[in-house]
Amino acid sequence: MRQIGVVIAALAFAAAAQGAAAQEAAAQEAAAQGAAQGWTLEQAAVVEGFLVPECLCPDPESGAVYVSNVEAAEDEYWNDDGKGFVSRMTATGEIEALRWLDTDPLAVLNGPKGLCILKGNLYIADNGRLLRCPIKEKGPVAEVPLPRTGKLNDLATDGEFLYVSDTELGLVYKVGPTGSQTIIQAPPSVNGVTCFRGRLFAVGWDTHEVYELDPSGDNPPVPFGVAEHFTNLDGIEVLADGTFIVSDFMGNQVCSIAPDRKTVQVLVQLESPADIGIDRTRGLLYVPQFMLNKAVIYKLLRP
Numbered sequence: 001m002r003q004i005g006v007v008i009a010a011l012a013f014a015a016a017a018q019g020a021a022a023q024e025a026a027a028q029e030a031a032a033q034g035a036a037q038g039w040t041l042e043q044a045a046v047v048e049g050f051l052v053p054e055c056l057c058p059d060p061e062s063g064a065v066y067v068s069n070v071e072a073a074e075d076e077y078w079n080d081d082g083k084g085f086v087s088r089m090t091a092t093g094e095i096e097a098l099r100w101l102d103t104d105p106l107a108v109l110n111g112p113k114g115l116c117i118l119k120g121n122l123y124i125a126d127n128g129r130l131l132r133c134p135i136k137e138k139g140p141v142a143e144v145p146l147p148r149t150g151k152l153n154d155l156a157t158d159g160e161f162l163y164v165s166d167t168e169l170g171l172v173y174k175v176g177p178t179g180s181q182t183i184i185q186a187p188p189s190v191n192g193v194t195c196f197r198g199r200l201f202a203v204g205w206d207t208h209e210v211y212e213l214d215p216s217g218d219n220p221p222v223p224f225g226v227a228e229h230f231t232n233l234d235g236i237e238v239l240a241d242g243t244f245i246v247s248d249f250m251g252n253q254v255c256s257i258a259p260d261r262k263t264v265q266v267l268v269q270l271e272s273p274a275d276i277g278i279d280r281t282r283g284l285l286y287v288p289q290f291m292l293n294k295a296v297i298y299k300l301l302r303p
């Protein structure tokens with residue numbers, strides 16, 4: 001009897017587990033179907049007046065959006081020229097301070113690109129240096145040491161660690177709260193990087209491919225197999241339903257990739273979209289137009 005009881009209990013557990021697995025599978029399928037039907041964009045605002053904007057980074061807490069400005073002539077985007085700044089605007093695109101954080105002889109900015117907010121600090125990828133600036137009191141700017149750098153490009157966080165892509169070295173640095181550094185295997189010319197529910201994703205500029213990276217650093221990147229759709233990829237973000245949004249800088253398009261990692265749709269065609277940002281709370285997509293010194297804000301509309 002006792003054995004039967006154990007068997008019945010085991011069967012019941014298995015059935016419950018199966019039920020939960022089936023529910024989860026159904027939920028995933030529903031999300032995938034929703035995503036497959038396609039997100040669309042509705043233009044909400046155009047913001048002019050930037051100087052080579054590379055990255056738009058919304059702060060979900062305040063709604064403020066930080067904009068990196070490389071401030072350089074063509075072909076000088078990676079020069080340590082002592083010029084560059086970060087703007088701050090409202091969620092709807094009113095510029096509060098064009099030079100919210102400006103270059104300064106005591107805290108030089110050269111070519112600010114990727115931005116990321118973690119625990120009250122704005123992190124800035126500035127050519128070969130990773131910088132940190134407290135947001136509320138705006139400073140002082142400090143450098144976060146990294147072992148060896150080439151061209152630091154994008155930044156992402158999972159809420160604890162910071163991930164910094166280096167396009168020249170083809171790797172991602174994972175920086176811990178105490179400053180620990182781990183090298184994450186990444187594709188050559190890695191550009192945009194983003195975190196989503198414990199997973200790490202990146203795009204390659206020259207490879208124009210999307211990858212899942214191993215946040216532990218042990219395993220090589222796993223390509224999606226969507227390179228044929230793109231020319232040079234810059235930014236990547238993930239929506240709550242698992243849909244990927246990527247910006248194809250030289251392809252002049254922003255596209256969605258369904259959670260199946262295969263179905264690519266063009267969301268909008270526009271010139272030189274660089275490092276995009278999303279505000280999930282407000283359902284907004286922020287797109288800098290690098291070559292046009294402006295940014296476009298879109299409402300993300302569900303199917």
Ligand SMILES: [Ca+2]
Binds near residue numbers: 082084109111
């Ligand atoms: Ca500059």
Ligand SMILES: [Ca+2]
Binds near residue numbers: 114154192234235275
């Ligand atoms: Ca970038």
